Amino acid sequence: MKVVVLGAGVVGVTTAYFLARDGHAVTVIDRQKQPGQETSYANGAQISACHAKPWAGPDTPLQALKWMFQPDAPLLFKPWRFDPPLWSWGLKFLANCTSRRARINMNRALRVSLYSRNVLQSLRQFTNIQYDQILQGILHIYRTADEFAQGRANAAQLADLGLPQDVLTPADCVRIEPALAHAARHDLVGGLMSPSDESGDAHKFSIEIGRLAESLGVTFRFGETVQRLERTGPRLTRVVTDNTDYAPDLAVLALGSFSPFLSRDLGIKLPVYPAKGYSISVAIDRPEAAPTVSITDETRYMVFSRIGNTMRVAGTAELAGWDTVLDPVRVAPLLENAKSLFPDASSYAALNPWCGLRPATPDSVPIIGATPLENLLLNTGHGTLGWTMACGSAQIIADLAAERQPEIDLEGLGLDRFG
């Protein structure tokens, strides 16, 4: 079958690989020059099923209100901007801010994340793909007793749903990650360890899986922008780019935060809105003073991952449209926290700041699967967990294309859940 994959972020390029393994003739279109150049470029690097808790929860509206006027807040939301897509997304988000919805959404996100981690592990065995992976789990650290208590309650829910975590004292945290010794002396109250999670460079992975896809015959059309999609009745008939046209048997929409711009040509409204996040990537001067185990600072909403000789610090979310301008006010907390936790890890002379647009859905569950068009599949809306979920989502798309039963239940993952 002739398949066109729209988008070569980590989700699109991995999808192309799995489709090619089934023998399809796959073409990938992306406006950039390489795979993984936009949101998949410098993210937090965590394969973190442990982060399946959705953003929308009973406490989120009040917390977001408190943060609304704080320019360096971890989650910044400006509802007074004239932004109808944000208002529409925000109403759906609010509808998900109940305990019941949060639990359902966590279950769905965890289902995809755990499956995806398994698919990634098999892929590693099958291909020996290398992407600076570290298979030592994810350590969550807490600075206040209240947050630690909430973290333990969340861990109990995750354990019920199939992801066990260990409760740790500050001394346990330092035993697992000795570079935390400095922080533990000051303000750690405890930690949680998710031993089966991992970390690795999503960008490097995207390049490498792209190479593997190419070796299976996938054609990449880089530097080509998709301008519109056309339909005739229940079928997508043309993909129009700034260079040429395609008439695929099947298309997969994997354009991250930009997916809604193209789907609307087809009459498909996707509730995907960009949640802008930031990272810094600093050279490590003293390896023993920098973390090896990937860390989530649950008090500051930041993650730390080691990528070769680099320490990546990522976090913050701003719901303010599709702009990718770097705001120094939002970079500053990343640097400040890195220096305070790991003062001797780096000289922090060059920060390599970066920002990207997480393709967020109102329920923090991706949109994977069928559309009203018989030959268009969706693989988008992965929000904070696109790297974590890329392999599983890609395998699901390949299964659907081959009319095979996917290995997990797709209940609650499709566009139909939004009515």
Ligand SMILES: Cc1cc2nc3c(=O)[nH]c(=O)nc-3n(C[C@H](O)[C@H](O)[C@H](O)COP(=O)(O)OP(=O)(O)OC[C@H]3O[C@@H](n4cnc5c(N)ncnc54)[C@H](O)[C@@H]3O)c2cc1C
């Ligand atoms: C600060 C930050 C930290 C994060 N940390 C983590 C983490 O630790 N773990 C995790 O799992 N996830 C993390 N994420 C989320 C993860 O990075 C994203 O979910 C993931 O990268 C989304 O991948 P994607 O392929 O859907 O989108 P993208 O990577 O954005 O890919 C979309 C592609 O579509 C192309 N495109 C768009 N429009 C067009 C067009 N019209 N024509 C042609 N091409 C087009 C773009 O060039 C791009 O290559 C983080 C995100 C951020 C911002």
